[in-house]
Amino acid sequence: AQTVTQSQPEMSVQEAETVTLSCTYDTSESDYYLFWYKQPPSRQMILVIRQEAYKQQNATENRFSVNFQKAAKSFSLKISDSQLGDAAMYFCAYRINTGTASKLTFGTGTRLQVTL
């Protein structure tokens, strides 16, 4: 069974600073996708960034980037120039590439606080 682990229940970062959220996963598959979702206080799930496992290049989306280490099964999220609006729960998620009906497996989440 696939598992996703986020070892940091809570993190704090000062506004304008950089923070890295950790995620590791366990799988025997070689073709899969990884995602980071954000859940703000409204509890609406929002996709932040995604990575295809067969691509070595790390994905970036504006202030968000990932460090994908396939051999180590690690998928960390870096948030640069942190903003107050980045405060939320962040979930790492994994999906096998077996079609769109394959399920997302979520990690336990990291609560990010952004301070002034």
Added chain:
Amino acid sequence: GAVVSQHPSWVICKSGTSVKIECRSLDFQATTMFWYRQFPKQSLMLMATSNEGSKATYEQGVEKDKFLINHASLTLSTLTVTSAHPEDSSFYICSPPPAGTSSYNEQFFGPGTRLTVL
């Protein structure tokens, strides 16, 4: 992106009663819908997958008779919590699979329904 609505957004009920949660896809047709449960300060756990025109698929450990899932049409999936008890209090989220044929496509989520059982 796909627009998904849920109704109600928050419901309080007495122990022993049943509660129905509706999930509607507003701008697309969904033959499948994922239902997740999220306890306070915890992650999303997949409960079941509804399928239009056939029975839902439940995850291991989820009681089929307690959580009735129906996919009545291509735009409506419902979750009914039968004989609700305080331990069923949770946040329930529906989510259609990604559009198209790629698992890489974005999966959208409904805004969730907070259920409180007294």
